[in-house]
Amino acid sequence: MAKAQKGQVRVITGNAAAAYGAMLCRPDVATSYPITPMSEVAEQLSAFRADGLVDTEMVEVEGENSAMNVVTAASMAGGRVFTATSSWGLVFMYDAVQQASGFRAPVVMAIANRETPGILAVSGGQQDIISMRDTGWIQIIVEDCQEILDSVIMAFRLAEDFDIQLPVMVNYDGFYLSYLATAVEIPEREDAARFLAPLKQQPERPKLVPGEPLSCGTHGIEMGFMELRYKHCAALERATTKLDEIDKEFGEIFGRSYGGQIEEYRTEDAEIVLVTSGSATGTARTVVDAKRAEGIKVGLVKLRLFRPFPRKRLAEALKGKKAIGVIDRSVGFGWNCGPMYMEIRALTPEIGIIPMLSYIDGLANLDITIPHIERVIDEVSAAAQGKPYQEVTWIPMEE
């Protein structure tokens, strides 16, 4: 495909970037119930509608649970749909979230990640992603504002792909990215349309039409249910490589790509590897560069796809390394370690028995700082040399 023209560069927040991404994909129906820190997404999208930039039907709802049900239903009727939420809002729609994926409704939802209920924390953290691990959605985690915008566009391509037909969450760190204003290149509408055009070439999904009797997701048990679960899991598996393909194609057109399922940074000749996700990756990258200058062979893997878990790509990237450090912005209850660490540890048969260190940091707006990441690299490096190490470290608790 031909390259896209240079888009306008504007200084916008992460929330606005999510709204711009959605606007460029022209959803038929969108809705959202306000919640900190993502309310601005809905405000922006409503503003676009008011300005006549989109003809999206904005449905006013009385809560997040209704929001998810509205977009799921509109998706079953064949529409392109978008919504956004955070934390408590996401938890409040938990049943509807599972319904959406069970219905195989290609909903795209932007999530400004925030700590979940238990302790009232209007602050950033990835615990809400973790609580959605087993809902059957595709979960993408992004690093910066540009990636939010680009990932929302890619999410529509992925969700509505005939081979996938699954809802996608685009996660970005609340407070860190939601309110951070940076320069973002906004693609031209016709280029975004061109990127999404292949969706029109594929067979049409069945859809609900008034007056024509058709049902979806009706009660089923035993073999019918098992078959649907099997198909759902198979579609999730296909989504892994599909995301790589979509990301590559996006790169060819727009000149920006993010590695698909994971982004590897200086991992090729690395002896130790750091695994991060979200906005902390930017900090980690600068620390990796500094440590490289000191002669430490450290690499970085950014986990972009959390569900489906990028097992193959991660195993390839981590195989043959001497030690791995994983930084989580959430906790794995009952395991006393980071959830992403827990999952990477499950890849041991593929990557071999090596020291794996879990770091919990950055909960509830605590910053994942340069000294923190330096410490992680130093400890992982020492573990790689056979020195004794501590498996799990709650970094700020030791300061």
Place this chain on the structure above:
Amino acid sequence: MVIKHKFILKTENAWSDASEPLLCMDTGSWRTARPVLDKEKCNYCGLCALYCPPQCMKDMGDYYEVDLAYCKGCGVCAKECPRDVISMVPEGEFTDG
């Protein structure tokens, strides 16, 4: 893994236009007691059909017959029948169940 199961559904999700049975459940197998109707005493008032939760009372013109493929044996029909025409007989007494 070799999949031996023949897919019931052509689509990715449970879509149905009701032209063929979808995920049909043999709820009749849940029954522990079966409604037995005395055709002689039945005056075709229709209350059993009205109350039957899964609409298992088939209208036969001048009496009702139970659809045993789906009747779960809840006994609402027997309870509501003003003439006590329906009796709930334990499934163990039948050889076809």
